[in-house]
Amino acid sequence: MKFRHFLLIFSALIIASCQGQPSAHYQNINAQAFADKIKATPKAQIIDVRTPSEYNSQHIDNAKNINWNGDDFEAQVGKLNKNEPVFVYCMVGGRSKKASDKLIEMGFSQVYDLEGGMMKWNAAGMTKPSEKIIGMCPQEYGDMIKADAKVLVDFYAPWCAPCKQMEPYLLKMQSDLKGKVNIVRLNADEHKTMISDLKIDGLPVLLYYENGTLKWKHQGFMSEAELKKGLE
Numbered sequence: 123m124k125f126r127h128f129l130l131i132f133s134a135l136i137i138a139s140c141q142g143q144p145s146a147h148y149q150n151i152n153a154q155a156f157a158d159k160i161k162a163t164p165k166a167q168i169i170d171v172r173t174p175s176e177y178n179s180q181h182i183d184n185a186k187n188i189n190w191n192g193d194d195f196e197a198q199v200g201k202l203n204k205n206e207p208v209f210v211y212c213m214v215g216g217r218s219k220k221a222s223d224k225l226i227e228m229g230f231s232q233v234y235d236l237e238g239g240m241m242k243w244n245a246a247g248m249t250k251p252s253e254k255i256i257g258m259c260p261q262e263y264g265d266m267i268k269a270d271a272k273v274l275v276d277f278y279a280p281w282c283a284p285c286k287q288m289e290p291y292l293l294k295m296q297s298d299l300k301g302k303v304n305i306v307r308l309n310a311d312e313h314k315t316m317i318s319d320l321k322i323d324g325l326p327v328l329l330y331y332e333n334g335t336l337k338w339k340h341q342g343f344m345s346e347a348e349l350k351k352g353l354e
Contacts, residue, residue, distance in 0.1 A: 148210075148222035148233035153246035156236045160209055167202050168209045171195075171221045172240075176213065179311070180240065180249070185209075190217040196228070204230045211236035211243070213281065214324060238323060245323035257313030268334035270304040274353065277317065277327040279310045284343035285326045291346040303353055 151159070160166045160182075170177050171190035181187070188198045190212070199221075202208060208230055212218040215238050222235040236243060243249065258266070267273045276292055278285035296305040310317050310325055320329075328340045330352065338352060 148226055148235050150215075150219075150222075150235045150237050152237050153243045153248050156209065156211070156234060156243070157248055159207070159234055163207050163209075166209055167206060169199065169202075169211075169221070171210060171212050171217050176311075180314075182211065182240075182243070185211075190221045195221070196224070199225060199228065202230075204228070207232040207234060209234050209236070212239045213279070214239045214241050216283070241317075241323045241325070244318060245321050255315045258308065258316050260316070260319050263316055263319075264334070266306065267331040271333055272303040272353075273331045274303055274305045275329040275331070276305065276307045277310050277313070277322055277325060277329075278307060279325050282325045287343060288326060291349075295346075295349070299353070 160168065166184065168182055168185040170181050170185040170187045172187070173189055173191070174187060177185075177187040188195055192198075199208075208225060210218045210222050210225065210233060212221075215235070218235050218239060222233050225233045238245075267275070276288075278289070280286075292305065292307065295303075296307070299305065308316065310322070316322075320327075322341075324341050326342070326344075328344060328349070330337050330339075340352070344352075
């Protein structure tokens, strides 16, 4: 009996040894926690995984641009210290999630992913306000939503997957509803002043106005049927 008990314990230890420890995971943290950890980390390794043009338009101080969709992503991140924390972000979180998974796979021990990306970072007030107007200004926006009885504003971006899904039927509705509902599509990358002013922290965003008054707001994917119902 004792020998059998010993064999059971020995087998359990062998199985545990073969399985190893649970795999490491990156931490998805909000803007404030992300900023606090960077501040507390000497010579923090910060990676902006967006395209060079996105990086040049705005980025977190001391961040290095290593494009997730570039041909040399692994080679570039391979130059970083795997034993020190790495901070990763993109625009809304999609690319940084994939990049963080890759870093863990490559053996990085501490990876922090900015939840919601630069949009959440800006909405949380982490970026110094700019006096430069980029795209439409608040006065122009106010005039636009009052110009017609019914106005639907669609904030989108070319890199946003759900935005691409919605684009075909939004363009069709833009034509079909002409004279009834004015559907205006605004590229978030080209209208950063209004993104900041309206505190938009994710895409796509639909804003529906009647006589200049906001009736409803929707963030994220919305089906054609749902949108048509919302405009009735």
